[in-house]
Amino acid sequence: MIPELGQFVVILALVVALIQGTLPLLGAQRGDERLMALARPLAQAQFTLLLLAFSALAWSFLTHDFSVKNVAQNSFSQLPAIYRFTATWGSHEGSLLLWTVILAGWSAAVAVFSRQLPQEMVARVLAVLGLVSVGFLALLVFTSNPFERLFPIPADGRDLNPLLQDAGMISHPPLLYMGYVGFSVAFAFAIAALLSGRLDAAWARWSRPWTTTAWTFLTLGVALGSWWAYRELGWGGWWFWDPTENASLMPWLAGTALIHALAATEKRGVFSNWSVLLAIATFSLSLLGTFLVRSGVLSSVHAFAVDPTRGLFILVFLGLVIGGSMTLYALRAPRMVAGGSFAWFSRESLLLANNVFLIAALGAVLLGTLYPLFLDALGLGKISVGPQYFNAVFVPLVAPALFLVGIGPLARWKKASLPDLMWRLKWAFGVALVTAALLPLTLDGMNLQVTLGLFLALWILFTVIKGFAQRLQHAGPDRWRQLLRLPRAFWGMQLAHAGLAILVVGVTMVSNYETERDVRMPIGSHVELAGYRFVFHGVEEVPGPNYLAGRATMEITSPHGRSFMLYPEKRNYDASGAIMTQAAVHYGLFRDVYISLGDPLGDGVWTVRVYHKPFVGWLWAGALLLAMGGGLAAADPRYRMVLRRRRVPDAEPALASAAAPEVR
Amino acid sequence: MSPAVLVAGALVFMMALPLPASQPALPTADDPVLEARLNELAVDLRCVVCQNESLAESRASLALDLRAEIRGMMRNGLTDEQVLESLVARYGDFVLYRPPVKPLTYALWGGPFVFLLIGIGLAAATLHRRRSMPEPEAVSPEALRQAARLLRTDPVSPAGQAPDVPGTPRPPLQQER
Numbered sequence: 001m002i003p004e005l006g007q008f009v010v011i012l013a014l015v016v017a018l019i020q021g022t023l024p025l026l027g028a029q030r031g032d033e034r035l036m037a038l039a040r041p042l043a044q045a046q047f048t049l050l051l052l053a054f055s056a057l058a059w060s061f062l063t064h065d066f067s068v069k070n071v072a073q074n075s076f077s078q079l080p081a082i083y084r085f086t087a088t089w090g091s092h093e094g095s096l097l098l099w100t101v102i103l104a105g106w107s108a109a110v111a112v113f114s115r116q117l118p119q120e121m122v123a124r125v126l127a128v129l130g131l132v133s134v135g136f137l138a139l140l141v142f143t144s145n146p147f148e149r150l151f152p153i154p155a156d157g158r159d160l161n162p163l164l165q166d167a168g169m170i171s172h173p174p175l176l177y178m179g180y181v182g183f184s185v186a187f188a189f190a191i192a193a194l195l196s197g198r199l200d201a202a203w204a205r206w207s208r209p210w211t212t213t214a215w216t217f218l219t220l221g222v223a224l225g226s227w228w229a230y231r232e233l234g235w236g237g238w239w240f241w242d243p244t245e246n247a248s249l250m251p252w253l254a255g256t257a258l259i260h261a262l263a264a265t266e267k268r269g270v271f272s273n274w275s276v277l278l279a280i281a282t283f284s285l286s287l288l289g290t291f292l293v294r295s296g297v298l299s300s301v302h303a304f305a306v307d308p309t310r311g312l313f314i315l316v317f318l319g320l321v322i323g324g325s326m327t328l329y330a331l332r333a334p335r336m337v338a339g340g341s342f343a344w345f346s347r348e349s350l351l352l353a354n355n356v357f358l359i360a361a362l363g364a365v366l367l368g369t370l371y372p373l374f375l376d377a378l379g380l381g382k383i384s385v386g387p388q389y390f391n392a393v394f395v396p397l398v399a400p401a402l403f404l405v406g407i408g409p410l411a412r413w414k415k416a417s418l419p420d421l422m423w424r425l426k427w428a429f430g431v432a433l434v435t436a437a438l439l440p441l442t443l444d445g446m447n448l449q450v451t452l453g454l455f456l457a458l459w460i461l462f463t464v465i466k467g468f469a470q471r472l473q474h475a476g477p478d479r480w481r482q483l484l485r486l487p488r489a490f491w492g493m494q495l496a497h498a499g500l501a502i503l504v505v506g507v508t509m510v511s512n513y514e515t516e517r518d519v520r521m522p523i524g525s526h527v528e529l530a531g532y533r534f535v536f537h538g539v540e541e542v543p544g545p546n547y548l549a550g551r552a553t554m555e556i557t558s559p560h561g562r563s564f565m566l567y568p569e570k571r572n573y574d575a576s577g578a579i580m581t582q583a584a585v586h587y588g589l590f591r592d593v594y595i596s597l598g599d600p601l602g603d604g605v606w607t608v609r610v611y612h613k614p615f616v617g618w619l620w621a622g623a624l625l626l627a628m629g630g631g632l633a634a635a636d637p638r639y640r641m642v643l644r645r646r647r648v649p650d651a652e653p654a655l656a657s658a659a660a661p662e663v664r
Numbered sequence: 665m666s667p668a669v670l671v672a673g674a675l676v677f678m679m680a681l682p683l684p685a686s687q688p689a690l691p692t693a694d695d696p697v698l699e700a701r702l703n704e705l706a707v708d709l710r711c712v713v714c715q716n717e718s719l720a721e722s723r724a725s726l727a728l729d730l731r732a733e734i735r736g737m738m739r740n741g742l743t744d745e746q747v748l749e750s751l752v753a754r755y756g757d758f759v760l761y762r763p764p765v766k767p768l769t770y771a772l773w774g775g776p777f778v779f780l781l782i783g784i785g786l787a788a789a790t791l792h793r794r795r796s797m798p799e800p801e802a803v804s805p806e807a808l809r810q811a812a813r814l815l816r817t818d819p820v821s822p823a824g825q826a827p828d829v830p831g832t833p834r835p836p837l838q839q840e841r
Contacts, residue, residue: 386761
């Protein structure tokens with residue numbers, strides 16, 4: 001009964017989304033207040049309905065309702081409750097349902113937190129979100145029903161993919177989807193702006209906190225995905241340039257370009273057309289990512305050709321979104337160019353350069369991801385595009401962008417002086433360069449990669465400090481109080497940039513100084529690596545809730561004589577018979593010790609792989625700082641203040657006429 | 665029987681006696697130098713039956729067999745290039761994670777830098793246009809009156825909230841054409 005209720009509610013939500021996507025839009029075109037007023041309650045109703053549907057599916061999983069096909073295929077009687085819950089979004093159908101719930105959640109949030117926006121704008125934004133929702137709900141209803149029943153009812157389920165039975169998988173998809181789907185809000189604001197013909201600073205200010213929030217979630221989602229791969233795939237890699245990873249990196253790169261372009265649009269009214277284009281591109285790339293991951297096109301173009309229904313559906317939807325919005329853009333955007341002039345060297349021009357490098361890097365990732373698919377689809381042969389390609393083209397494109405991170409925030413808007421800036425940053429540049437050149441010599445000789453990475457990281461860190469110093473140079477004795485009183489947007493930017501530097505340190509160090517040993521260990525034997533001594537105390541059988549583990553006991557002594565234990569496992573899952581390597585990690589500020597248990601060789605001898613990964617934790621610490629910076633910037637009271645000011649009746653026409661020329 | 669067990673069995677067979685407990689552990693490979701060379705090569709090779717895994721990481725049976733075969737080729741004195749050639753002859757370019765530069769992949773290798781050039785060109789055009797743009801017109805008296813009214817009636821004064829960069833008020837937007 002509950003699954004049918006869930007299915008019914010999804011269909012109802014589709015109907016609501018259809019109304020939400022049409023009537024308020026019509027109202028906004030005609031100036032009909034009553035139709036426009038429908039948007040908010042409909043968005044909230046849709047969210048409630050989809051929350052119910054999601055609860056119904058979660059209920060089926062939690063109560064072991066194996067008559068539901070989805071549950072039978074992705075759950076198991078012995079699966080722990082927490083993984084039964086997360087299995088709700090472990091399948092294709094379930095993750096699509098999660099996507100629609102999150103989309104409806106964002107719409108409801110826009111409905112609640114947009115009280116001060118003009119009615120017309122709200123109606124258009126929510127209608128666009130409604131139309132996006134129609135696409136996904138139709139996909140759910142017509143091709144991917146998560147509530148489909150199964151007869152005869154199997155006695156037990158086939159279990160959730162063991163790779164997904166992990167803490168990282170609990171939070172990775174929801175966070176990633178919060179980011180992906182969050183950009184639909186930026187997209188909706190852009191489309192609404194095009195429809196109204198008002199691509200102005202006010203639009204940028206409204207859409208900025210939403211965009212930054214979505215970017216924050218996406219940052220967390222991508223980082224968690226990488227952390228999950230690190231812990232769960234058993235070989236300690238953190239990024240493989242896999243198409244699924246690229247699918248999440250591409251919207252992130254576009255989103256990063258977007259939040260920087262929006263900054264210029266809001267402050268100076270420039271680049272507004274470009275910001276709109278980026279908002280459309282970012283959301284389209286989120287859709288492309290969904291297509292790549294969900295259509296099966298990645299495993300093989302031919303697998304996609306055999307069962308193309310879902311993939312084709314998403315592809316057509318993607319085509320409609322891109323085609324529709326680009327047509328609208330072509331009709332509306334070129335008619336106005338807003339904003340004032342700026343010099344060749346200014347904050348604006350530096351943000352422009354940042355966008356050039358970010359988008360070129362995005363283009364490289366897109367090309368590398370799609371190229372083999374196109375060749376295969378056209379019958380021109382099969383090639384593989386792996387990390388070697390991406391590292392070769394991505395690093396040279398991103399390194400200049402990282403260098404600009406040091407300059408951009410210190411340059412003035414409109415017109416900056418290059419000699420002045422060079423003079424002010426001479427110490428930051430010199431110290432960063434000398435340190436980065438000398439440090440590898442103290443480790444294991446000259447290494448240009450390390451020098452480049454460390455130089456960029458130190459350069460960014462020093463200029464972040466310089467940024468604070470510059471803000472406080474005229475502050476009196478209560479300098480520290482002043483520091484805390486700096487705007488949250490400023491703090492957010494600085495924190496995010498510092499996070500980027502820390503991430504670069506992590507990438508540089510672990511890529512160049514990671515060491516490993518692959519050994520066969522009898523009980524009581526030891527192996528040494530990077531000053532650590534690993535003693536193997538044998539493997540014992542330990543039953544888990546839905547698996548049987550061979551658990552090794554390893555005693556590790558650090559170079560400083562401190563010792564600790566690690567327990568890497570080899571798990572054999574009951575239902576699927578899958579064998580999984582569960583690596584054991586000892587996290588540290590400056591290194592991780594990572595052990596992966598191999599295979600038994602008889603007589604208690606096992607192959608074991610031990611890794612020493614310097615600074616690997618900085619990767620995710622940096623990403624966390626990036627996200628915290630984004631969160632702080634989005635929470636800047638500035639955004640709320642402007643909204644409050646809009647309540648003043650007189651403010652409306654004044655702002656509208658001063659800041660927003662209508663399209664002729 | 666799973667491939668892992670088979671290989672494990674083979675390895676046990678190869679080892680004459682289990683090692684005494686007190687000794688340091690021996691490398692899994694019989695010839696660590698060769699194994700290092702193999703691994704260096706294998707990270708650039710795709711396990712052709714896996715979803716997207718390199719030959720170095722994969723534990724699929726085909727990957728293990730192929731690694732054993734490469735080991736054999738290396739023992740027979742083949743250079744890395746010769747090993748790659750023989751693998752490409754059998755599996756095509758698909759086995760290489762670093763796609764070879766040839767007419768079919770010119771666009772792949774050249775694309776990113778073409779993107780960069782296009783981007784630089786567009787940015788340069790924008791800069792040129794922005795530099796030669798006229799200064800925004802003076803604010804009309806009507807707008808000033810409205811601003812004054814706004815300031816008077818605005819209950820939330822932005823005091824204490826310094827603008828991001830002092831001294832550069834946002835100019836009114838202007839239209840082209």
